[in-house]
Amino acid sequence: MDKSRRSFIKKSTAAVAACTILPREVFGRMGGSNNFIAPSDQLTHGIIGVGGIGRSDSHFYSDSSCRLVAMCDVDSNHLKSAFEAAKEQFGQTARTYSDWRELVHDPNVDVVHIATPPHWHGIMACEAARAGKDIWCEKPMTRTIGEGKRVLEAVKRNGRVFRLNTWFRFKDTFYGLGTTVKPLKKLVDSGLLGWPLTVRISGATGFAWKFFWVGKENLDPQPVPECLDYDMWLGPAPYKPYNVHRTHQTFRGYWDYDGGGLADMGQHYIDPVQYILGKDDTLPVKVEIDAPQQHPDAVGTWRSITYTYGDGCKIILEGEGYESEGKVPYIEGPLGKVYKGFECTIPNVMNVINELPDPKIEETDFIRAVGSRHQFSLDESKGFHSSTVVNMGVCALRLGRNLEFDPVKQMFVNDDAANLLIDQPMRGDWANYIK
Amino acid sequence: MRKISYIFISLALLFCFEGLWAQDCTDSVLFNAGKLKPAGEGANSKYEYAISGAVNLATTPGNEALRGKVKSQLEQAIEAAPDKDIRQFLESQLYFMGVPVEPAAGPSEKELLAAAKKLARSRNSNERCQSIWLYSDVYGKENAARVLAAMSDKDKAYRMTALHSYEKYADNQFYAALTALFPKLGTDAKADILYFLGEQVADSQIDAIIGEFDGANAADAMAAAAKIGGEKALAALIGHLGGNYDCDAYLALISFNGDVRGSVENALKNAPAAAKPSLLKLAGERHCTASFEDVVDLLDSQDSKTALAAANALKGVSIPEDAVHVAQLLQSLKDDNLASPVSDALIGCYSDSDGKASAVRILSVVKDAPESVKERFYPALASTNSDLAADYLLTAFKSGHSDAALKALSAIDNFKAAPALLEAASKDDSHLIRYVELVSRFVKDDSAKAGEYATALKSAVSAKVKSRIIDAMASVPQLETVNRLEALLSDPEVAYNAANALKSVVKEMAGELPYTKIKECFDKVVKVYQGTGNADDLYAIDEMKNFLSGLKK
Known part of the structure; x- marks a missing residue:
C-alpha cells in the first residue's frame, strides 16, 4: 500500500468516511512483493456450492489471510448447515444467497470459490471475472471445451487471478x-x-x-x-x-x-x-x-x-x-x-x-x-x-x-x-x- | 402346446434382438422413438441406446449418406413425441445432425477503440484491464507506449495485465524501455516489471536486474535472474549468499536456469564465512561430490550453524566410496547434534550395497567404537535390513541401549524386529503399526497372518492403532478374520473401518462362505454405511446389493 494513501486516510475522518463508500477496486490490489496484506485490506471470499466439496478445507476456511463472508447454495438445507458451521468453526457470520449472481456481485467478496457441479463452472467463472473477482474453481475446470475457452479469455481480459483446485503438479504425493x-x-x-x-x-x-x-x-x-x-x-x-x-x-x-x-x-x-x-x-x-x-x-x-x-x-x-x-x-x-x-x-x-x-x-x-x-x-x-x-x-x-x-x-x-x-x-x- | 412354445420363443427372440437390430440399422430411429414411454412408465434405455447409436453411426465421417434418413426420422419423431421429455431427448439427438455455427465476424477496429476508450475511463479495475486488451487487439506491437505508461498506474492488476498483453510482442528494445523506467517507479511497479522480465527470460536486461539485488526489490530481482540464468546472474547470486538477502539468493540458486555446481564448488573454497551455510546447503542439494573434502573440513567449524550445515550436506556430497571415511567421522564427532545427519550420510553411502555386506562393514567399525557412540550407528545398521543387523539391535534392545535400539528396530525392514515391537507395544501401542507392516510384508501364510493380527489387536488400546490393524486385516481372507471383524462392528470408534474390511474379506471369500453368511455380513456393513450418509458409502451399498444378486442363494 503506498504510504501517501494511508496517511491521507488517517488524517481525514471525512476522507475515511468517503473512502469506505468507494469500491475496493478503485484502490487496486494490495500486497506487493513483500507479501504483506494490511488488515484494512484483508481478503474475503464467498463459496458457491456448500453441499459437498465446498465444505472441504480448500474452500471452507476463514482466517486472517482471507475471511469467509458469503456463501450460496440452491439447497436451503446445505446452506443452513454451512452457515451454522461457519459460525461455530470460525465465529464468522456469512451472508447467504440462493442466487449465485448476487454473491458474485457482492462488493464485499474479493474471491469467488466455485464448488458447484461442473455444468456451472464456466458461466460462474466468466461472470465472476467480469465482476472483478479473483477465482478459485473446482475441477474439471469446465464441462465443455468451449466454456473453457471463454473462461480463459474472461480471466485474461479482466486481469483476474485464477486457480484450479488441483495441486499435484506442485505438492503432495501423487x-x-x-x-x-x-x-x-x-x-x-x-x-x-x-x-x-x-x-x-x-x-x-x-x-x-x-x-x-x-x-x-x-x-x-x-x-x-x-x-x-x-x-x-x-x-x-x-x-x-x-x-x-x-x-x-x-x-x-x-x-x-x-x-x-x-x-x-x-x-x-x-x-x-x-x-x-x-x-x-x-x-x-x-x-x-x-x-x-x-x-x-x-x-x-x-x-x-x-x-x-x-x-x-x-x-x-x-x-x-x-x-x-x-x-x-x-x-x-x-x-x-x-x-x-x-x-x-x-x-x-x-x-x-x-x-x-x-x-x-x-x-x-x-x-x-x-x-x-x-x-x-x-x-x-x-x-x-x-x-x-x-x-x-x-x-x-x-x-x-x-x-x-x-x-x-x-x-x-x-x-x-x-x-x-x-x-x-x-x-x-x-x-x-x-x- | 408346441405352437404356444414356438410363439413364445419367437417373441422372446424378437424382444431380445429387437434392440440389437435397431442399434445396427439407421432405418429404425422412428421405430425406436415410437417405443419411448413417458418417464416412469417404461424402461426407455434400450431405445435410447438404439437411437443414439444410429445418430453416432450417421454422424461418423464417411457416413454422410446415412444422415438425411436419420435426420428425417428424428424430425418426424419429434413431431409425434407424446411429451416434452421425450421431445427433449430426441431434440438432443437431432442436435448432432446439425453443423457447427461459424463464429460471427468480430467488431470493427473503430468499435474496439470506442469500447477501449470507454472502458479505460472506468473506475473498475477489471474494466480497465479489458481496455488494455482491446488496445492490444487493435495496435498489437504498436501498443508499447500505452503499456509503458501503464507502469505508472496505481492499480497493480492493470499494470500486470498491460504487461501480460504485450508478452508476445516484447523484444529487447521494449525490455530496455521498461528498465529505463526504474528510477521513476515505486517498489510495487518495479516488482511487476522484474517478474515480467524473468518470465520472458529477458537476458538483455540482466545488468539492470542485478542492479536491484540490494534494494527493496531484491527478492523479485533474484527470482527474475534465476529464471534468466547465465554466468553473470550466477556470479551475482552466489555473491549475495550470506548477505541481507541470503534466503532469496539461495531460493534463486536452487531453481537456477543452468548448472550451478561448478560455481558452488569453487565458492565453497573461497567464500566468506557468512555465505558458507547456504553454499553447503546448495552443495548437498545439487550433489556436488567434488566438494566432499571441503564439506568434511567444515564439520569442525567454530560456527555451529556452519558445522550443522556441513553435516546436513554430507549425504548429498558423498559417494559409496566415502563410506569408510564417513563411518570414521561418525565415530569421532565431538558434537552429538551432528550425529543424525552424518548417520544419514553413512546410510546414503550404503544404500545401493548388499545389506549383509554393509552390516559387516558397519559392525567392524562399531565393535571398536567407544560405548558412548555405538548408538550413532544403529540407524545405519537398520538401513541394511539384514539379519546380522537385526540380531545386533535385538541384543542392544535387551541391554542398556533399549531406546535407541527400539528406534532402529522400528525402522528395519526385517521380521526379526517383530518381538521387540510387540514388547514395546505394552507401553506404547503405536509400535503395533510398524509390527503390522512387518507382518503384512513378511508373513506369507494367511492363517498365520490372521493370528499375528489377532495378537496385535489384543495389545491395541487406541482407536488409531486398532483402525490400522483392521485395515491390514482386510487383505486376509480367513474365517477367523470375518468373525473378528464382525465383532468389531459394535465398537463405534472402529466400526467404519471394520465394515470396510469385512466387505472386502467377504467378497474375497464368496466362493467359500454360504450365501446366508455373506448376506448376514453385508447387512451388518450396510447398517454401518447408512449411518454415515456419505455418497461413496451409498454407492458401496449398491455395489454389495449387486454382488449379492449375482450369487446363488
Missing part, C-alpha cells in the same frame, strides 16, 4: 504412484528417458478411475424436495425430471453435469502429466477409445482411452478392471522407464536428478498470487489445457469413436458432431453469461 511430481519433472526434463514418452494412468500405476461414478438409466421421476431449487440446480443443463440420483454427489454420473470418473479425477491425474511432459500450452492430436456404447444420459465405464500428441507422446488411461498386468511403467521412453515408488531403470537416478536445477519457481500460494497479481501455478491457461484433454475423452466416449484434434484451432478435425460438443446448447438465458 496418489498411489508413491512420489511427488517434482522428481518426475526433473527426470523428464533431463532427457534421460528419451523421447517421445508414454505415460500410463491406471490402477497398475496407482490411480483409481472411480468407476462407481456411473449414472443410472431409466430414472423414475421423483418429487423435488422442498429445500431444493431444482430449476436453479439445473441451470444451463437440459430439463429432465428430478431424481435424487441426478443431484448432489451422484450428479457425476450424468453427461449433462459431469463425465463420471474420467471428468471427476481426470484433471487431478492428467494436469501433472501435461506439466511433466512440458505440454501445458498444447493439446493431443488424437484420442482413441476402447469402450462399450455410452448411454446418452448416464455415464458408463470404459476400458481404455489413449491420447496422442503431435510429437508421439502418449497418455494411456486404463479403466478399472482393465489394467495392464504385471509390472507396468508409469512413464516409458526409448531410454528408460519409471515405475511406482519412483523405481527407475536409469542407474543412480536420484543422484542424477539432484544435480539438476529445480523446476522454474511458480507461485503456489493463491493469496500471495492475488496480492502480487502473478499467475498462479495452475492458472486458467493450464487448467483449460488439462480440462480440454479430459473433455476430448468425454467427446470421444459420447460419440463412440476415435477423434482427431487440431491443437492450434482447438477444434476436432473433420467431425461436425464432435465440434458440436465443443459448445453445447444451454437452457434459458444462461448462454448469455458465457458469450
Whole structure:
C-alpha cells in the first residue's frame, strides 16, 4: 500500500468516511512483493456450492489471510448447515444467497470459490471475472471445451487471478504412484528417458478411475424436495425430471453435469502429466477409445482411452478392471522407464536428478498470487489445457469413436458432431453469461 | 402346446434382438422413438441406446449418406413425441445432425477503440484491464507506449495485465524501455516489471536486474535472474549468499536456469564465512561430490550453524566410496547434534550395497567404537535390513541401549524386529503399526497372518492403532478374520473401518462362505454405511446389493 494513501486516510475522518463508500477496486490490489496484506485490506471470499466439496478445507476456511463472508447454495438445507458451521468453526457470520449472481456481485467478496457441479463452472467463472473477482474453481475446470475457452479469455481480459483446485503438479504425493511430481519433472526434463514418452494412468500405476461414478438409466421421476431449487440446480443443463440420483454427489454420473470418473479425477491425474511432459500450452492430436456404447444420459465405464500428441507422446488411461498386468511403467521412453515408488531403470537416478536445477519457481500460494497479481501455478491457461484433454475423452466416449484434434484451432478435425460438443446448447438465458 | 412354445420363443427372440437390430440399422430411429414411454412408465434405455447409436453411426465421417434418413426420422419423431421429455431427448439427438455455427465476424477496429476508450475511463479495475486488451487487439506491437505508461498506474492488476498483453510482442528494445523506467517507479511497479522480465527470460536486461539485488526489490530481482540464468546472474547470486538477502539468493540458486555446481564448488573454497551455510546447503542439494573434502573440513567449524550445515550436506556430497571415511567421522564427532545427519550420510553411502555386506562393514567399525557412540550407528545398521543387523539391535534392545535400539528396530525392514515391537507395544501401542507392516510384508501364510493380527489387536488400546490393524486385516481372507471383524462392528470408534474390511474379506471369500453368511455380513456393513450418509458409502451399498444378486442363494 503506498504510504501517501494511508496517511491521507488517517488524517481525514471525512476522507475515511468517503473512502469506505468507494469500491475496493478503485484502490487496486494490495500486497506487493513483500507479501504483506494490511488488515484494512484483508481478503474475503464467498463459496458457491456448500453441499459437498465446498465444505472441504480448500474452500471452507476463514482466517486472517482471507475471511469467509458469503456463501450460496440452491439447497436451503446445505446452506443452513454451512452457515451454522461457519459460525461455530470460525465465529464468522456469512451472508447467504440462493442466487449465485448476487454473491458474485457482492462488493464485499474479493474471491469467488466455485464448488458447484461442473455444468456451472464456466458461466460462474466468466461472470465472476467480469465482476472483478479473483477465482478459485473446482475441477474439471469446465464441462465443455468451449466454456473453457471463454473462461480463459474472461480471466485474461479482466486481469483476474485464477486457480484450479488441483495441486499435484506442485505438492503432495501423487496418489498411489508413491512420489511427488517434482522428481518426475526433473527426470523428464533431463532427457534421460528419451523421447517421445508414454505415460500410463491406471490402477497398475496407482490411480483409481472411480468407476462407481456411473449414472443410472431409466430414472423414475421423483418429487423435488422442498429445500431444493431444482430449476436453479439445473441451470444451463437440459430439463429432465428430478431424481435424487441426478443431484448432489451422484450428479457425476450424468453427461449433462459431469463425465463420471474420467471428468471427476481426470484433471487431478492428467494436469501433472501435461506439466511433466512440458505440454501445458498444447493439446493431443488424437484420442482413441476402447469402450462399450455410452448411454446418452448416464455415464458408463470404459476400458481404455489413449491420447496422442503431435510429437508421439502418449497418455494411456486404463479403466478399472482393465489394467495392464504385471509390472507396468508409469512413464516409458526409448531410454528408460519409471515405475511406482519412483523405481527407475536409469542407474543412480536420484543422484542424477539432484544435480539438476529445480523446476522454474511458480507461485503456489493463491493469496500471495492475488496480492502480487502473478499467475498462479495452475492458472486458467493450464487448467483449460488439462480440462480440454479430459473433455476430448468425454467427446470421444459420447460419440463412440476415435477423434482427431487440431491443437492450434482447438477444434476436432473433420467431425461436425464432435465440434458440436465443443459448445453445447444451454437452457434459458444462461448462454448469455458465457458469450 | 408346441405352437404356444414356438410363439413364445419367437417373441422372446424378437424382444431380445429387437434392440440389437435397431442399434445396427439407421432405418429404425422412428421405430425406436415410437417405443419411448413417458418417464416412469417404461424402461426407455434400450431405445435410447438404439437411437443414439444410429445418430453416432450417421454422424461418423464417411457416413454422410446415412444422415438425411436419420435426420428425417428424428424430425418426424419429434413431431409425434407424446411429451416434452421425450421431445427433449430426441431434440438432443437431432442436435448432432446439425453443423457447427461459424463464429460471427468480430467488431470493427473503430468499435474496439470506442469500447477501449470507454472502458479505460472506468473506475473498475477489471474494466480497465479489458481496455488494455482491446488496445492490444487493435495496435498489437504498436501498443508499447500505452503499456509503458501503464507502469505508472496505481492499480497493480492493470499494470500486470498491460504487461501480460504485450508478452508476445516484447523484444529487447521494449525490455530496455521498461528498465529505463526504474528510477521513476515505486517498489510495487518495479516488482511487476522484474517478474515480467524473468518470465520472458529477458537476458538483455540482466545488468539492470542485478542492479536491484540490494534494494527493496531484491527478492523479485533474484527470482527474475534465476529464471534468466547465465554466468553473470550466477556470479551475482552466489555473491549475495550470506548477505541481507541470503534466503532469496539461495531460493534463486536452487531453481537456477543452468548448472550451478561448478560455481558452488569453487565458492565453497573461497567464500566468506557468512555465505558458507547456504553454499553447503546448495552443495548437498545439487550433489556436488567434488566438494566432499571441503564439506568434511567444515564439520569442525567454530560456527555451529556452519558445522550443522556441513553435516546436513554430507549425504548429498558423498559417494559409496566415502563410506569408510564417513563411518570414521561418525565415530569421532565431538558434537552429538551432528550425529543424525552424518548417520544419514553413512546410510546414503550404503544404500545401493548388499545389506549383509554393509552390516559387516558397519559392525567392524562399531565393535571398536567407544560405548558412548555405538548408538550413532544403529540407524545405519537398520538401513541394511539384514539379519546380522537385526540380531545386533535385538541384543542392544535387551541391554542398556533399549531406546535407541527400539528406534532402529522400528525402522528395519526385517521380521526379526517383530518381538521387540510387540514388547514395546505394552507401553506404547503405536509400535503395533510398524509390527503390522512387518507382518503384512513378511508373513506369507494367511492363517498365520490372521493370528499375528489377532495378537496385535489384543495389545491395541487406541482407536488409531486398532483402525490400522483392521485395515491390514482386510487383505486376509480367513474365517477367523470375518468373525473378528464382525465383532468389531459394535465398537463405534472402529466400526467404519471394520465394515470396510469385512466387505472386502467377504467378497474375497464368496466362493467359500454360504450365501446366508455373506448376506448376514453385508447387512451388518450396510447398517454401518447408512449411518454415515456419505455418497461413496451409498454407492458401496449398491455395489454389495449387486454382488449379492449375482450369487446363488
